[in-house]
Amino acid sequence: MATSLLSAQRSKDPVTQVGACIVDQQKRIVAIGYNGLPRNCSDDEFPWSKLSKNSSPDSLEEKKLYVVHAEANAILNSNGGSLVGTCLYTTLFPCNECAKLIIQSGIQKVFYMSDKYAHKQIYRASRRMLDCVGVVCTRHVPAQKQILIDFDAFLQDDR
Numbered sequence: 001m002a003t004s005l006l007s008a009q010r011s012k013d014p015v016t017q018v019g020a021c022i023v024d025q026q027k028r029i030v031a032i033g034y035n036g037l038p039r040n041c042s043d044d045e046f047p048w049s050k051l052s053k054n055s056s057p058d059s060l061e062e063k064k065l066y067v068v069h070a071e072a073n074a075i076l077n078s079n080g081g082s083l084v085g086t087c088l089y090t091t092l093f094p095c096n097e098c099a100k101l102i103i104q105s106g107i108q109k110v111f112y113m114s115d116k117y118a119h120k121q122i123y124r125a126s127r128r129m130l131d132c133v134g135v136v137c138t139r140h141v142p143a144q145k146q147i148l149i150d151f152d153a154f155l156q157d158d159r
């Protein structure tokens, strides 16, 4: 989960940064991802905002039309290797579209930290699908509250 959180920090989403990490049965990390725009779609061109109350409902200026979710990016970053039997750690419970990818790729277990959108339709649909096919979803909040990465300590032998 710490790796997922670290990955989430790379996201440019100003509201919700999400990270995901896939590990195989030997607990080896096979892929990580975070929510971001598709390759070569730049932040200058595409919005990171949600629709405001005054926007037209068919406006193209809404991030959800473009963002690739952290879980989808992690699955895509696995470079086509089999994910059957793997576990996915994600900082936010997967949406319905990611649930479809999780199921189709053979991921067996999902560990999530936040479920802040549990009441929304797409997340309820996600849980329904994952439950139906037996992908076990477990809330996982690491007991350790912080991890300090001390870059200076790593370099002290170079001095």
Ligand SMILES: Nc1ccn([C@H]2C[C@H](O)[C@@H](COP(=O)(O)O)O2)c(=O)n1
Residues within 6 Å of the ligand: 013, 015, 016, 017, 018, 034, 035, 036, 050, 063, 067, 068, 069, 070, 071, 090, 092, 093, 094, 095, 098
């Ligand atoms: N499981 C999830 C859920 C959401 N995301 C992404 C999609 C957006 O970039 C952001 C949610 O934005 P909000 O509606 O909170 O402003 O998180 C994801 O990658 N994985």
